[in-house]
Amino acid sequence: MPEVNDPRRGRVNSLQVVARATAGLWHGFMMVLWHLGRRPITEQYPEYKRSLPERTRARIILTRDPDGEERCVACFLCSGVCPVSCISMAAGEREDGRRFAPWFRINFARCIYCGLCEEACPTLAIQLTPFYEFCEPDILTMVAEKKDLLVDHGGKNHDYNFYRFAGVAMVGDKGAHVDEAAPVDLKSNLP
Amino acid sequence: MPKLIIDQRSIEVPAGTKVIAAAEKLGIMIPRFCYHPGLGSFGACRMCAVKFLEGPVKGIEMSCMEDARDGMVVSTTDPEAMEFRQYVIEWLMMHHPLDCPVCDEGGHCLLQDETVSGGHGRRRYLGHKRTYHDQYLGVFVQHEMNRCIHCWRCRNFYQGFAGYRDYGAMQIGNRMYFGRYEDGPLESPFAGNIIDLCPTGVLTDKPCRFVGRRWDFERAPSLCLHCSLGCNTTGSARYRQMWRQEGRFNEMVNGYFICDRGRYGFAYESHPERPRRARVAGLEVAWAEAIQTAAEKLSQIAATAGPAAVACLGSARSSLETQATLQRFCRALGWSEPRYFSVPSQERQVKAAIARLEAPLAVSLREIETADFVLVVGADPVNEAPMLALALRQAWLKGGAVAVLDPRPVFLPFEFEHLPLAPGDLEAALEALTAGAGGTDLLAGGSPWPLLPKIAALGRRLTQTQRPVIVCGTGIVRESTPGLAADLVLRLREAGLNAGLFYLLPGANAFGAGLLSPAGEGLTPLMEDLETGAVKALMVVENDPFWDYPDRGRLVRALDKLELLVALDYLPSPTVQRADIVFPTLTLFERNHSSFVNQEGRLQLAPPVHLGGMPMAQISPEKHPPRTFLSHIPGGEPRTPGEILAELAAAMPAPVTLPGDDLWDWLSRKNPVFANIVSLFESPPGARLIPEAVPAGTFSPAAAPAAAERPPDYLELLLVDLIFGTEELASYSKHIQPAEEPPRLRMHPADAAKLRLSSGDRVALRLLGGTLEVDLQVAENMAPGVLVLPRHRQLNWRLAPDYRVMVAYGDIVKVEA
Numbered sequence A: 001m002p003e004v005n006d007p008r009r010g011r012v013n014s015l016q017v018v019a020r021a022t023a024g025l026w027h028g029f030m031m032v033l034w035h036l037g038r039r040p041i042t043e044q045y046p047e048y049k050r051s052l053p054e055r056t057r058a059r060i061i062l063t064r065d066p067d068g069e070e071r072c073v074a075c076f077l078c079s080g081v082c083p084v085s086c087i088s089m090a091a092g093e094r095e096d097g098r099r100f101a102p103w104f105r106i107n108f109a110r111c112i113y114c115g116l117c118e119e120a121c122p123t124l125a126i127q128l129t130p131f132y133e134f135c136e137p138d139i140l141t142m143v144a145e146k147k148d149l150l151v152d153h154g155g156k157n158h159d160y161n162f163y164r165f166a167g168v169a170m171v172g173d174k175g176a177h178v179d180e181a182a183p184v185d186l187k188s189n190l191p
Numbered sequence B: 001m002p003k004l005i006i007d008q009r010s011i012e013v014p015a016g017t018k019v020i021a022a023a024e025k026l027g028i029m030i031p032r033f034c035y036h037p038g039l040g041s042f043g044a045c046r047m048c049a050v051k052f053l054e055g056p057v058k059g060i061e062m063s064c065m066e067d068a069r070d071g072m073v074v075s076t077t078d079p080e081a082m083e084f085r086q087y088v089i090e091w092l093m094m095h096h097p098l099d100c101p102v103c104d105e106g107g108h109c110l111l112q113d114e115t116v117s118g119g120h121g122r123r124r125y126l127g128h129k130r131t132y133h134d135q136y137l138g139v140f141v142q143h144e145m146n147r148c149i150h151c152w153r154c155r156n157f158y159q160g161f162a163g164y165r166d167y168g169a170m171q172i173g174n175r176m177y178f179g180r181y182e183d184g185p186l187e188s189p190f191a192g193n194i195i196d197l198c199p200t201g202v203l204t205d206k207p208c209r210f211v212g213r214r215w216d217f218e219r220a221p222s223l224c225l226h227c228s229l230g231c232n233t234t235g236s237a238r239y240r241q242m243w244r245q246e247g248r249f250n251e252m253v254n255g256y257f258i259c260d261r262g263r264y265g266f267a268y269e270s271h272p273e274r275p276r277r278a279r280v281a282g283l284e285v286a287w288a289e290a291i292q293t294a295a296e297k298l299s300q301i302a303a304t305a306g307p308a309a310v311a312c313l314g315s316a317r318s319s320l321e322t323q324a325t326l327q328r329f330c331r332a333l334g335w336s337e338p339r340y341f342s343v344p345s346q347e348r349q350v351k352a353a354i355a356r357l358e359a360p361l362a363v364s365l366r367e368i369e370t371a372d373f374v375l376v377v378g379a380d381p382v383n384e385a386p387m388l389a390l391a392l393r394q395a396w397l398k399g400g401a402v403a404v405l406d407p408r409p410v411f412l413p414f415e416f417e418h419l420p421l422a423p424g425d426l427e428a429a430l431e432a433l434t435a436g437a438g439g440t441d442l443l444a445g446g447s448p449w450p451l452l453p454k455i456a457a458l459g460r461r462l463t464q465t466q467r468p469v470i471v472c473g474t475g476i477v478r479e480s481t482p483g484l485a486a487d488l489v490l491r492l493r494e495a496g497l498n499a500g501l502f503y504l505l506p507g508a509n510a511f512g513a514g515l516l517s518p519a520g521e522g523l524t525p526l527m528e529d530l531e532t533g534a535v536k537a538l539m540v541v542e543n544d545p546f547w548d549y550p551d552r553g554r555l556v557r558a559l560d561k562l563e564l565l566v567a568l569d570y571l572p573s574p575t576v577q578r579a580d581i582v583f584p585t586l587t588l589f590e591r592n593h594s595s596f597v598n599q600e601g602r603l604q605l606a607p608p609v610h611l612g613g614m615p616m617a618q619i620s621p622e623k624h625p626p627r628t629f630l631s632h633i634p635g636g637e638p639r640t641p642g643e644i645l646a647e648l649a650a651a652m653p654a655p656v657t658l659p660g661d662d663l664w665d666w667l668s669r670k671n672p673v674f675a676n677i678v679s680l681f682e683s684p685p686g687a688r689l690i691p692e693a694v695p696a697g698t699f700s701p702a703a704a705p706a707a708a709e710r711p712p713d714y715l716e717l718l719l720v721d722l723i724f725g726t727e728e729l730a731s732y733s734k735h736i737q738p739a740e741e742p743p744r745l746r747m748h749p750a751d752a753a754k755l756r757l758s759s760g761d762r763v764a765l766r767l768l769g770g771t772l773e774v775d776l777q778v779a780e781n782m783a784p785g786v787l788v789l790p791r792h793r794q795l796n797w798r799l800a801p802d803y804r805v806m807v808a809y810g811d812i813v814k815v816e817a
Ligand code: SF4
Pocket: A081, A082, A083, A084, A085, A086, A087, A106, A110, A111, A112, A113, A114, A115, A116, A117, A118
């Protein structure tokens, strides 16, 4: 249908206007009448909750590795990539030398659930989950601290442990990780 | 000047410039690992390959190894060169442990950058990765050897540039290892530079371990305040706390590097007890109330006892802005001129040195590197001005000679001539040395010095040089020595040598303090004014007499007489603790721009690194930032002394407005050297506040050298600096404290034998103000007749009436365990 201001429309007289309006009204009533006889297809939320695919991007969790340790090593890649800067954290050293995040905060009121953080995470620590029902009237309750984010499972992957592949001595000593040779013996000149 | 073409753009560079450096001038960064402008070329990594299309060299060559020459046509983007570099980076990455997420270098890592620039993305090699065990290298440097790419930079700095031997390369080929023979702290006080130099995460900053990424830090150029050289640094802060300092290039001052005192001394800024709120009588009060109380009390004392009853003490560590504002403040209120030194002899020495520093004579730290003979008088470079030691080493590496005239057991990381003379003999020796071969007559008559032949030999060598420099300390020398040093430089210049002069001063801005200090001897020393009761109220601005005044008992008695003590400071110093009214001030890292003048008169600017406030880690017991929004910065009350003084002036019962004109205009009307100030665009290394011309015929032969002043059976006590533990600001730094050596009294074997003492003995030193117990170390390489005692934080050394005292043999006794 041509736009109101379309010059192609040309001039219309008042009789034509009345005819069109009547036709439009009639069309709308007929549509309602037709749907009255059909079965409804709308799913009623919150009465009905559809189960979402595993990869749906909603509320974020921090997962644990197969040994039950926090996966996050506070590398700042997720906070660096986040387009809306809603992740903040500090890095620290645990007594045993492990790098970890003493605090980790996500402002869900600002998060756009784009999933870039999960994509950037080298340890599979940060993961988006299908859980979306956490809207709150008080904005501060949307600011999640580490204790709100940390779960006791591995999320979408239960096997990966970053420290089995990285060269630092944390899980296993030098030379004990995947694809590593025994450490160089400085006291020997044998090849 | 060779002219060459790089990537179709032509450039002319000084002869001797490497192609990689010429390209950098065009803004083309050729990938590199081993080359560093501060260290030179080594050709170890093969990453800087480019293609030489025309000219004296043809084909793929290392751009860091080829001098730029006429007619060269170079392509950095030639497919052959790019393919070469791609293979190189692939080889270098073959053994890389891929632990970037837990590596502190990640985010500013040259290896990450060059991997991307080389186009390497996927590891094709299927063999096992080489691994190494790591070492403990002390409290400053963290070692993670798996990440090494064998570029040699760390070794080239540590052994080559700095001259220390305990860290280096071991093993061969693919198994090469960079470390020490065994675990242990790195011996060099310049070791921190290998952190900046290492292009990967093998060597990282331990105090800044696991703190953050480069992109998250607030970073700004800054300055080191831990000695008078004024090295340039870059500060990194996060969550309202300073975390790291790196060396920043200044072509006239420090070059690329800094010492570890400068690198790790900054943590006074986040000292847990740092004053953050205004205090009156020990209680925290509202800021306005403290201003009101201070203004009322000060003006009341000035009104009843006269304006001379109020004194102000600035400091040699404050910015020039603070020092000058304090002077303007005192003048506006009609009080007496502020003083900047609590130790009168220090003030006189600084003023004597500054008065003699003239543009043609004064050399910068970097110019020392080109000297062919350096005569160091009364200075212990590594402990008093560490980077001077490295500059001297560069001069030595270029074939220059270094002679040190100093009673202390001086160590320098290269071969030098040490003449361990007692302080009383320094001037005579200096005079003899510079008088040329004939001048040694001066000593031939009376003095039976065993060192005389050495002095004569050095004197002869001196006459054969072209660019000698005299470095004169102001710590242990006589008050006339700085002036004598200047006279002798003039004498050498008259003899046709291009001689230079370099002073060391006590304090980062001692030069500024000296420029502003009242001329001549017009003022009685502050301590006397306090004792006679002439001064009833004292305002101390960023100074702590408890730190450097040699006689603690006298200081306390004098301060007890005060009716009012007002302190403005950022340190939790004893002065702040006993002050009636305290105003917290900002450090140079916070909010304000501040300027400092180093010992050669160079004015340098330090912009703020962060906004200030209480470090996040100190305000939040829950270990995460507070969950409430605030409109102000917590702990952000401290202000600059300038702001506080203006508020005080305005709050006086008869309000005074500080003059509104520009501080710098005011300064240049006061002293013409301030007219030298130009923008940093015109003079990136900073303008120098020293007079241009030497008035003709100023050379005056120095007074006859003083006769030996030490009575027999007495030892002269020297209170000296150590690299760690004696400098005020760094001593408040929790990073420096664990690196401090325990303080020891040092003595010559001859004296020790007379006193029947030996190394390791605990001795009691009876001084006027009390007895001090300290461990003894007998040192061969020092002058007989002196006792060397560090002014160490852990030592209660403030028991002597002056910095220079004589101690009778009987007052040095062994403490039986
Ligand atoms: S999903 Fe996107 S917006 Fe949300 S935290 Fe991750 S990166 Fe940021």
